Amino acid sequence: MIDEGAAWARIDALARPHRSLGMLETLAVRLAVIQQRLDPVTRPRCVVLFAADHGVTAQGVSAWPSAVTGAMVATIAAGRASSNALARAHDCALRLVDVGVAAALVGPSPDFYRAAAVGPGTADLSQGPAMTVADFDRAWAVGSDEARLAIAAGNAVLIAGEMGIGNTTSAACLTALLAGISADEAVGRGAGADDAMMSVKVAVVAAAVARVAGGDARGAIAALAGFEIAAMAGFYAAGAAAGATVLLDGYVATAAALMAERLAPGSVRNFIAGHRSAEPGHGAALAKLGLEPLLEWGMRLGEGSGALVALPLLDSAAAIIGDVALLSELGG
Numbered sequence: 231m232i233d234e235g236a237a238w239a240r241i242d243a244l245a246r247p248h249r250s251l252g253m254l255e256t257l258a259v260r261l262a263v264i265q266q267r268l269d270p271v272t273r274p275r276c277v278v279l280f281a282a283d284h285g286v287t288a289q290g291v292s293a294w295p296s297a298v299t300g301a302m303v304a305t306i307a308a309g310r311a312s313s314n315a316l317a318r319a320h321d322c323a324l325r326l327v328d329v330g331v332a333a334a335l336v337g338p339s340p341d342f343y344r345a346a347a348v349g350p351g352t353a354d355l356s357q358g359p360a361m362t363v364a365d366f367d368r369a370w371a372v373g374s375d376e377a378r379l380a381i382a383a384g385n386a387v388l389i390a391g392e393m394g395i396g397n398t399t400s401a402a403c404l405t406a407l408l409a410g411i412s413a414d415e416a417v418g419r420g421a422g423a424d425d426a427m428m429s430v431k432v433a434v435v436a437a438a439v440a441r442v443a444g445g446d447a448r449g450a451i452a453a454l455a456g457f458e459i460a461a462m463a464g465f466y467a468a469g470a471a472a473g474a475t476v477l478l479d480g481y482v483a484t485a486a487a488l489m490a491e492r493l494a495p496g497s498v499r500n501f502i503a504g505h506r507s508a509e510p511g512h513g514a515a516l517a518k519l520g521l522e523p524l525l526e527w528g529m530r531l532g533e534g535s536g537a538l539v540a541l542p543l544l545d546s547a548a549a550i551i552g553d554v555a556l557l558s559e560l561g562g
């Protein structure tokens with residue numbers, strides 16, 4: 231059993247001055263404890279992008295129309311999104327999973343694409359439940375299935391990303407519910423909402439959370455979720471249960487992580503927070519999970535981008551615990 235004490239003992243025995251690599255050593259200890267080995271690995275790794283549409287866009291909560299979800303799915307399928315570029319830069323395999331995009335994929339579907347739509351997008355969460363509990367379980371199962379596939383393919387580090395116009399409204403609802411913050415604190419500009427959209431978004435989030443609060447946890451979560459967020463939660467829970475290292479992205483991803491921890495307690499032991507997004511509620515969501523983000527770079531994209539940018543830090547951390555001589559070997 232490798233606990234933090236055992237991992238620190240190894241770090242402190244290595245051929246360098248005591249604690250001379252700062253936070254990189256803290257990260258190395260986290261990797262060693264998650265993976266239960268003093269030579270943790272970060273390759274191969276993969277990012278699975280889950281995409282879906284959101285009925286709540288009818289309320290005017292996003293600066294962008296829903297059709298952009300499908301357009302970006304086509305861009306990702308063509309290998310031309312920010313997430314594709316970052317995945318290539320960091321030697322990370324990429325998969326794209328449609329869990330509920332309204333539009334059919336235009337253009338050729340590559341071998342890394344999977345059609346697994348639960349429906350043509352969620353219902354408007356401001357008018358009633360976004361989805362039934364049965365559909366929530368279907369979306370969750372798509373994600374848990376993807377985690378098992380990723381692990382069976384040998385991946386040591388799992389990343390989930392998302393594409394879904396309107397999904398920062400759903401993430402704000404889920405964070406308000408699960409991290410216990412107000413709608414004001416949970417709502418941010420997402421992909422660029424202006425002040426008028428922001429006040430609608432705060433009102434929508436406050437009313438939706440008030441409507442479901444106090445009910446059964448699964449039903450409340452399903453009422454506020456998106457298909458891609460539910461799939462990410464299933465991905466995280468199954469990845470953690472199988473012992474994988476799970477690297478989280480931004481605000482939407484962390485809302486899914488809160489769901490995973492609520493419905494599959496203990497999942498958080500396998501989570502590493504890649505970054506803190508510019509969305510204002512993200513700090514409270516990470517604090518609720520007890521996670522310290524690796525980067526605070528003002529990123530606010532989603533698509534797994536913040537996790538992908540943090541990936542080389544995991545490579546560095548693995549190298550400085552697993553691939554260095556011992557002090558006792560000095561001169562020997």
Ligand SMILES: Cc1cc2ncn([C@H]3O[C@H](COP(=O)(O)O)[C@@H](O)[C@H]3O)c2cc1C
Pocket residue numbers: 291292293294298302392393394395396397398399419420421422423531532533
């Ligand atoms: C071109 C484009 C590419 C994106 N890639 C990720 N997002 C991000 O922005 C969306 C959430 O923001 P909101 O809740 O304000 O709609 C999600 O699709 C998320 O993945 C994008 C958004 C746009 C417009």
Ligand SMILES: O=C(O)c1cccnc1
Pocket residue numbers: 398419420421479480481482483507508509529530531532533
């Ligand atoms: O932090 C995120 O996940 C995020 C922020 C803005 C837009 N989409 C996603």
